[in-house]
Amino acid sequence: MENAPLKSWIADMLAGQAEETLWARARSGVTWGRLRSKVTELERLFEIQGVKSGSTVAVQMVPSFTYLWTVLALWSRGAQIMLMDPRLTRIEVDRLLTLCEPQYLMSSGSSGAVRVVFQDECEIQVEVRRGGHPAVTPHALLQFSSGSTGHPKIIGRTAGSLLAEVSRFGGLPEMPRAGERVLLGNSLTHSFGLIGGVLHALAVGAGLLFTVNGRPRTLLSTLADAEAQVLFGVPFHFELLTRISDEVPLPHLRLAVSGGEAIRPEVYRRFRERYGVRIGQAYGMTETGIIATDLTGAHEPPAVGFPVPGTEIRVRSGELYVRTDDSPYLYANDVGSRYTDGWLRTHDLCDVDDRTGVLSVHGGTDSLVVIGGLKVDLGEVELALAEHPDVTEAVVLFTSTIEAFVGTNGRTTARELHTWCSERLSQYKIPRRFQLAPAVPRTSNGKLVRNRELLLTRMSAQASSPSSPLGLSEAGK
Structure with a gap:
């Protein structure tokens, strides 16, 4: 077996x-x-x-x-x-x-x-x-x-x-070590929360703590009351803790690790000033598990630390590749351009410091973005919109939020498209702004424009009346 x-x-x-x-x-x-x-x-x-x-x-x-x-x-x-x-x-x-x-x-x-x-x-x-x-x-x-x-x-x-x-x-x-208390904020269906959090705690005999709601004061009071030594979370958790007005010290906290997405340097600095602990990094993928760590936060973001022992990496044309014995994908058509000759292409832009060997990650090359520690494929959102009978084409972008630029035949509205998406996509994947026009602008060689400023300018000029770029974003929540 x-x-x-x-x-x-x-x-x-x-x-x-x-x-x-x-x-x-x-x-x-x-x-x-x-x-x-x-x-x-x-x-x-x-x-x-x-x-x-x-x-x-x-x-x-x-x-x-x-x-x-x-x-x-x-x-x-x-x-x-x-x-x-x-x-x-x-x-x-x-x-x-x-x-x-x-x-x-x-x-x-x-x-x-x-x-x-x-x-x-x-x-x-x-x-x-x-x-x-x-x-x-x-x-x-x-x-x-x-x-x-x-x-x-x-x-x-x-x-x-x-x-x-x-x-x-x-x-x-x-x-985390035997007997220590770990507040675990990461998703339990994702690799770092399940393996680095739950299974590691089982292996060493560490205790786990979970917050019973999403309020920042609950997070802070749980850390303080339980005298937790370790906090695992996503950047959102650390940003909340830097914003809260309560002056609650965390003298027992020795380790704070962020995973799932890049943490902003200003959050890293504010957290250290507030609580006296640097935010560490745990960088990995569902396909490979953990790749690199800087658990003590010795290096400021976008640095993610050194490859963990047993992990082999290389950089080609500014992209990170990870060595794996076998393809992590169960179906041949999943492999695409990602896995070749024992190397998995991460689609993450990175560099390795020649002097220290520290790996830094600077974002992705594909349509995958991370929001609140959760991965969103903008292509999936585009496909969902394209299935609507009144949509002719769609471009979905992410800046501070997810935005959809949609070509329609004029028989649908932003509110209707929001409802359509909410029936087919998880809440965190749904666009918060929609810009509708008769067509999505294209480049001279026929490709859909993917520059936000150009899209806003040209589609606003096309539309006979202002579309909702999204008063609906609030009404639709």
Whole structure:
């Protein structure tokens, strides 16, 4: 059984801590003893439902203790898990289910959550999918990443790959240690939150903390009251903490690490001035896991630190490539121009300091952007708009927000397009501004213009009446 090493690892980790030791806390605390009993209980339940080694299970649940022990129980049964973000709409979920054909869907009852906050427990709804198929690959985990085509890419991680990444994290001396308390703000369906956060904490016996709402004062008070030594989050969390007026010191905080997207230098500086701790960086991809780190924040952004041990990188024409033994993509048509001869093209612009060897990342070359730690493929948004019967063409850009420049036949409005998108895309992918005109301007060689200022000028001149560039952005929220 390919997933046997992961099953054995989980059993060893769960057995390694005393019953009464606190494992995690949100509104209430969960001991290691309760974690063990809940994982065992769910293992038995899933066995009754027919989940076994090689079963394929899609999981779309709100972040919760229930979600975490569901994942651990499924891996302990030898299942292949497909993690779906709770923000995905039912249309997005159905697209992935059609693509992957899992035998089960486990959810917490709804899709398309606008706001996702941690819950202690939630319901588990199990849908048996009669047309699903067992695993045909050795992967223990499937994740989904948008690509330059606008269609989701399916990324596979084997048990060996996951455990190797846990080991790489464990080899970094700055990472959380046994007995330390880690406030984890990263998404639990994404690699850094799940592997660097949850699985690393299991491996070393660190305690996890979760905030029960998205308010900055709750984040700050949780850090202070729990005397947390570590904060993992996305740039948004650190920006909130620098804006809050409360003068609450964090004398126990020794490590603050941002992942998911680039952090602005001014946030890095303000956080250090306010709390006396530099924000560290964890840079990686769904396809590869962690690539480079500067966990202590010794180097100011856009620097992301040094490649982690065991990772081989190179730079070609200013783009970063990462060495991988196999393609991370499950389908041949996912590979495209990304994976060739053992090298994965990240589409990230970067440079390596000749003197120090420090890697800096300066943005991407494709249509993928990161907003609040969540990846958005602007091509996917364009495809969704193009499916509208009254849309002839669309260009979607991101500056401070997502904007859509849409050519229409005059029979639709910005408000209608916002509603159309909200039925097909997660909330964080929906454009906040729409500019409508009879056509989207093109260059002299026939390509759609993708310069924002030119689009605004030319489309405003085309439109017979002002379109909504978006009074709707607020009304549509």
